[in-house]
Amino acid sequence: MDTIFGRNKEEHPQPIKAEVQGQLPTWLKGILLRNGPGMHTIGDTKYNHWFDGLALLHSFTFKNGEVYYRSKYLRSDTYNCNVEANRIVVSEFGTMAYPDPCKNIFAKAFSYLSHTIPEFTDNCLINIMKTGDDFYATSETNFIRKINPQTLETLEKVDYSKYVAVNVATSHPHYDSAGNILNMGTSIVDKGKTKYILFKIPPSVPEKEKKKSHFKHLEVVCSIPSRSLLHPSYYHSFGITENYIVFIEQPFKLDIVKMATAYIRGVNWASCLAYHKEDKTWFHFVDKKTKKEVSTKFYTDAMVLFHHINAYEEDGHIIFDIIAYTDNSLYDMFYLKNLTKDFEEKSKLTSIPTCKRFVVPLQHDKDAEIGSNLVTLPSTATAVKEKDGSIYCHPEILCEGIELPRINYDYNGKKYNYVFATEVQWSPVPTKIVKFNIQAKEMLYWGEDHSWPSEPVFVPSPDAREEDDGIVLTCVVKSDPKKAPFLLVLDAKTFKELGRAIVDVEMPLDLHGMFIPEKDLKTETE
Numbered sequence: 001m002d003t004i005f006g007r008n009k010e011e012h013p014q015p016i017k018a019e020v021q022g023q024l025p026t027w028l029k030g031i032l033l034r035n036g037p038g039m040h041t042i043g044d045t046k047y048n049h050w051f052d053g054l055a056l057l058h059s060f061t062f063k064n065g066e067v068y069y070r071s072k073y074l075r076s077d078t079y080n081c082n083v084e085a086n087r088i089v090v091s092e093f094g095t096m097a098y099p100d101p102c103k104n105i106f107a108k109a110f111s112y113l114s115h116t117i118p119e120f121t122d123n124c125l126i127n128i129m130k131t132g133d134d135f136y137a138t139s140e141t142n143f144i145r146k147i148n149p150q151t152l153e154t155l156e157k158v159d160y161s162k163y164v165a166v167n168v169a170t171s172h173p174h175y176d177s178a179g180n181i182l183n184m185g186t187s188i189v190d191k192g193k194t195k196y197i198l199f200k201i202p203p204s205v206p207e208k209e210k211k212k213s214h215f216k217h218l219e220v221v222c223s224i225p226s227r228s229l230l231h232p233s234y235y236h237s238f239g240i241t242e243n244y245i246v247f248i249e250q251p252f253k254l255d256i257v258k259m260a261t262a263y264i265r266g267v268n269w270a271s272c273l274a275y276h277k278e279d280k281t282w283f284h285f286v287d288k289k290t291k292k293e294v295s296t297k298f299y300t301d302a303m304v305l306f307h308h309i310n311a312y313e314e315d316g317h318i319i320f321d322i323i324a325y326t327d328n329s330l331y332d333m334f335y336l337k338n339l340t341k342d343f344e345e346k347s348k349l350t351s352i353p354t355c356k357r358f359v360v361p362l363q364h365d366k367d368a369e370i371g372s373n374l375v376t377l378p379s380t381a382t383a384v385k386e387k388d389g390s391i392y393c394h395p396e397i398l399c400e401g402i403e404l405p406r407i408n409y410d411y412n413g414k415k416y417n418y419v420f421a422t423e424v425q426w427s428p429v430p431t432k433i434v435k436f437n438i439q440a441k442e443m444l445y446w447g448e449d450h451s452w453p454s455e456p457v458f459v460p461s462p463d464a465r466e467e468d469d470g471i472v473l474t475c476v477v478k479s480d481p482k483k484a485p486f487l488l489v490l491d492a493k494t495f496k497e498l499g500r501a502i503v504d505v506e507m508p509l510d511l512h513g514m515f516i517p518e519k520d521l522k523t524e525t526e
Contacts, residue, residue, distance in 0.1 A: 004479065005050050005339040009038040013152065013480045015068035017062065019250050022491055022499025024065065025471060027462050029518040032473050032487065034136055034454065035520060036510030037125050038073060040336060043086035049094025050334040054079050055125035055137060056508050057152045060475075060487045060501060067487065067501035071508070072152035074137050076145055078123040090121050093140075094270045094335065096263060122157055126171035127512040131181060131214050132203045133522055139170045140236070142185070148326065149516055163218040164199050165190045169513065172237035172307075174412065179203030182221070182240060183452045184247065186232050188256060189460045194226040198245055198286060214338035221245075222291040224284050227406075230256040234273055239311035241413045244294075244362075245286040246311045246320050248459045251279035252304045252328055275328040277302045283360065283393065285318060298383070300361055304328045309355070309405040312415045316363030317377055321438075325351040333428040350381075353403050353424060355436075356395035357381055364391075399436055399443070401425040404455035404512075408467050418468050420456040420492070423447075429509075430454075433474050435495050444486070444495035452509060458492055459515045468492045473515060476505050484490075 021244030038056025040047045045054055058071035073079055078090040091097045096099070120141035128142065129136045136144040136158065146155035160169050168186030173183035181201040188194050198221040201214050209216075226232045226248060231253040239246030258272035283298040303324040311320035329350045359381035361374040368374055373382045374391065381396040402421035417438050422430030423445065433456045446453070453474040460470040472490040485507035486500040 003339055004477065004481070004509065005334075006040050006046075007506070008041055009057065009071070009506055010058055011038075012070055012505055013072045015070050016503055016505065018060070018067040018069050018487065018501035018503045020065075020067055020499060020501050022489070022497060024062070024067070024387065024499045024501075025033075026065065027463065028062045028459070028471065030062055030455060031149055031516045031521065032062075032475075033128050033135070033516060034058050034475060034510040034511065034513035035125055035128055036508055036512075038508045039156035042082045042088050045097075046336070047088065047092060048335055048337070049270065050094070050336055051125070051331075051511075052092035052094045052123075053125065054082070055123050055139075056510075057137065057147065058475075058510065059152060059509060060149070060320070060473075063413075069487075069501070069503040069505065069507075070152060071505070073144060074124060074147070075123065076122045077157065077436070078121045090123070091263075091269070092123060092436045094268050095270045096266065098263075100391075100443070120167075125501060126510065128514050129171075129173055129181065130175070130514070130516070131201055132179070132205075133520070135516070138169075138173075140168050140171055141169060141388040142169060150521060158213070158215055160185060160215075163215045163520050164197060164220060166197055166199075170235065170237055174238075174240045175409075176240075182245070184235070186226070187223070188232060189229065190439055192229075194229050194232050194256075195223040196226060196235075196247060196284075197223045198247075198251070221288070222286050222293070224249075224286070224293060227282065228253070232256070236306040237308045239308040239322075241311045241313045241318055241320075243313065244311075244318060245284075245287070245288065245289055246308070246318065246324070247284040248305060249282040249284060249306075250304060251276040251281060251302045263315070264295075270331065273328070273331075275302070275304055277327070283358070285360070285362065294362060298393055299390060300358065300393045300395070302326075302352075303356075304330070304365050306330070307403070307405055309419055310407050310412060310416055312413055313362075314415065315377060316361060317375065318360045318362055319357060319377075319379075320360070321355065321357050321398065323353045324356050324404060325349075325353060327351045328404050330428065349424075349428060352400050353522075354400050355398040355402055355419070356394050357398050358395050359383065360393060361391070398438060399441070402434055402436065406456055406458055408458050408460060408470070410460060410464075411467055416467060418492075420458050420472055422453060422455060433472070433490075435468070435472070435492070446490055446495055446497070450483065452477045453480060453488065454510050455512055456490075457513065457515050459517075466493075471498065475507060475510065477509055481506065 034272035037053025039054040091256035122143035124137035283292040311322040362376040405421040423432040486502040
């Protein structure tokens with residue numbers, strides 16, 4: 001069990017100066033802030049799943065040509081409760097805890113079925129979200145935690161459900177040009193309905209209400225009814241174009257009745273998630289201006305997806321790119337019992353991640369013949385009109401074997417050409433990072449023996465003219481614990497190494513994060 005995954009990581013709250021090799025761009029000023037699980041054993045108890053571990057924030061700060069590393073556990077209520085009890089007392093998605101002496105600190109479950117939607121954890125270990133000048137650690141429950149990106153201190157806890165009727169929310173919000181945050185969450189059996197809610201958080205609060213939080217001004221943009229009251233779709237992200245929100249209702253679903261009885265049955269909530277491979281996957285498009293859903297029914301075959309890459313509009317079509325699987329084996333790979341010493345040889349995904357492009361003809365000839373392809377753009381993706389008026393979409397395959405995709409976010413919702421991602425192929429752990437050129441269908445790679453890179457983050461150069469003018473940052477962990485991890489800086493155009501910042505600590509494998517330019521950081525006096 002004592003692999004790089006299961007080992008508890010030490011925190012390093014005081015900055016450690018990294019050894020810089022090569023040449024980092026002089027304009028690179030700010031903080032790369034990352035989030036992920038860091039502690040999997042508390043006293044005599046162990047989490048079952050790698051995604052359950054207690055959140056460990058870590059960061060690289062770039063200042064005057066020097067690089068400093070630090071890491072600190074998120075001091076969530078979950079962390080404090082577990083550490084105080086010296087055992088796991090708060091349940092996570094893959095690990096049910098009994099009994100929970102700390103219950104009183106969690107919001108009471110709603111009354112429909114006690115324990116259906118449990119008192120969720122605030123162990124926010126997936127991503128970082130920017131709200132105005134503030135930063136939050138996020139996961140997929142209703143709780144997020146404000147943090148100080150410079151010191152990694154944990155600040156107040158925010159409960160989304162106080163401002164909008166959601167039980168869960170994604171960790172992949174979008175930001176529009178005005179700085180608003182758009183996010184989605186699911187409202188489970190609220191007033192007899194289950195729906196997916198799109199909501200907006202403004203970047204600033206009116207002067208006279210400076211004491212109030214951004215969340216008091218949260219606004220529901222629209223809601224999409226779930227196709228099933230007790231089996232809502234699980235989703236990890238969604239897409240956005242200039243005028244539309246792209247939401248995919250996949251047949252990877254939570255069983256609410258099973259969730260309600262999970263505690264009593266002694267099973268985890270993850271076991272209440274099931275893939276229905278005989279079902280369809282439905283596409284929903286919401287017009288941002290009218291807040292109404294497009295009425296035509298668009299669908300494709302069953303699939304499981306976690307990450308949207310990007311989406312945009314062209315000539316009456318919505319084009320969106322996602323990474324999809326033909327089953328849900330990915331989550332199971334990360335049970336710690338599967339991540340043993342020889343897991344790289346042993347663990348094989350039964351479905352390879354596939355980068356799919358769907359081309360959806362929003363504006364099409366309503367009198368088109370049944371069976372005709374309505375896509376008029378040059379693409380191998382098709383959209384065929386069915387007898388009942390619904391439209392069956394078949395994707396173009398762009399490439400295979402990539403995950404944790406990132407883009408130049410200035411091109412989010414716009415026509416774009418480059419995806420930066422990790423290469424995974426059949427093993428769940430990335431060994432390379434890639435730059436994929438969509439038009440030319442070409443890949444550039446960076447990899448080094450015994451190296452596991454994290455999600456690559458693109459940072460545009462200050463005078464960027466082209467989409468790939470800038471650098472790519474990734475945290476690289478060595479599978480040999482005797483070798484020091486490092487932060488890698490690549491030229492985003494050539495994908496050649498510019499430099500690295502080496503730190504002699506055990507760095508955690510992480511999930512997601514963001515680069516915060518120096519101008520977005522509050523000065524100490526503010």
